[in-house]
Amino acid sequence: MHYVLTVETESKAVGNMKLVQKQFLKGSREFEIEDDVVNFRIKSPLKEEKMTVDLSILNPEPSVNEPFLEFHSRVKCGPLLSLLIDKPNSQEFNAFVEELKRRARQEYNSFAGLKAGSLPEGMAANVFEEPPEFDESEQVRIETKVKPVRVEDIDIAIQMLERHLDAEEIKPLLTALEALKAEPENESCFAQLVKAFDDLGPLQGAVLTYAPYVSILLSDDPFGF
Numbered sequence: 001m002h003y004v005l006t007v008e009t010e011s012k013a014v015g016n017m018k019l020v021q022k023q024f025l026k027g028s029r030e031f032e033i034e035d036d037v038v039n040f041r042i043k044s045p046l047k048e049e050k051m052t053v054d055l056s057i058l059n060p061e062p063s064v065n066e067p068f069l070e071f072h073s074r075v076k077c078g079p080l081l082s083l084l085i086d087k088p089n090s091q092e093f094n095a096f097v098e099e100l101k102r103r104a105r106q107e108y109n110s111f112a113g114l115k116a117g118s119l120p121e122g123m124a125a126n127v128f129e130e131p132p133e134f135d136e137s138e139q140v141r142i143e144t145k146v147k148p149v150r151v152e153d154i155d156i157a158i159q160m161l162e163r164h165l166d167a168e169e170i171k172p173l174l175t176a177l178e179a180l181k182a183e184p185e186n187e188s189c190f191a192q193l194v195k196a197f198d199d200l201g202p203l204q205g206a207v208l209t210y211a212p213y214v215s216i217l218l219s220d221d222p223f224g225f
Contacts, residue, residue, distance in 0.1 A: 019096045021084050033100060036107050053080050055107035057208040057215040073208045075218040080205050149184035157211035164210045170203060172196040
């Protein structure tokens with residue numbers, strides 16, 4: 001079985017990076033990092049599949065599932081991208097993977113409002129210091145604090161999902177988002193959203209592609225708000 005992998009760096013202004021994996025008699029797998037998304041296309045003798053994944057929803061830490069390196073979303077979901085490992089050599093393969101990881105972190109931070117230089121002066125110097133001690137009452141308030149919900153972003157997510165996906169197929173999720181938009185501080189509404197997303201199965205990836213704010217809501221990242 002023969003594989004060919006090429007990595008190209010195109011226009012520096014656009015910052016594209018492309019990876020092509022060809023499998024003799026079985027077709028090809030093409031991945032291209034383009035601005036804030038990664039496009040991929042799988043071609044076989046019988047069909048062709050295309051999809052675009054928003055880099056802000058991609059977990060930058062992949063997992064190995066031989067013979068693939070798999071990138072998942074930042075929340076529970078099946079793999080969004082599967083790359084054949086070390087083809088044709090580790091140097092070229094790793095170059096693409098490292099760029100993909102870097103851009104995923106960059107786009108997530110940008111989407112979450114953590115662009116470079118956005119931290120208050122002096123905060124960076126405190127990152128590695130021991131955490132301050134709190135009395136018990138202060139600790140309880142910290143642990144029970146609910147992640148802030150941006151109602152306007154929920155509204156955008158609902159509009160994008162209704163525009164690009166079958167509303168009937170994701171109706172429980174849309175209902176949960178509407179409920180959370182109406183009562184953004186209601187923990188039961190958030191729990192309803194979590195359950196609705198878990199029940200989506202294979203549709204999770206499509207939902208996160210068109211409504212990346214759902215990923216922010218469900219992420220365990222403390223800065224994801």
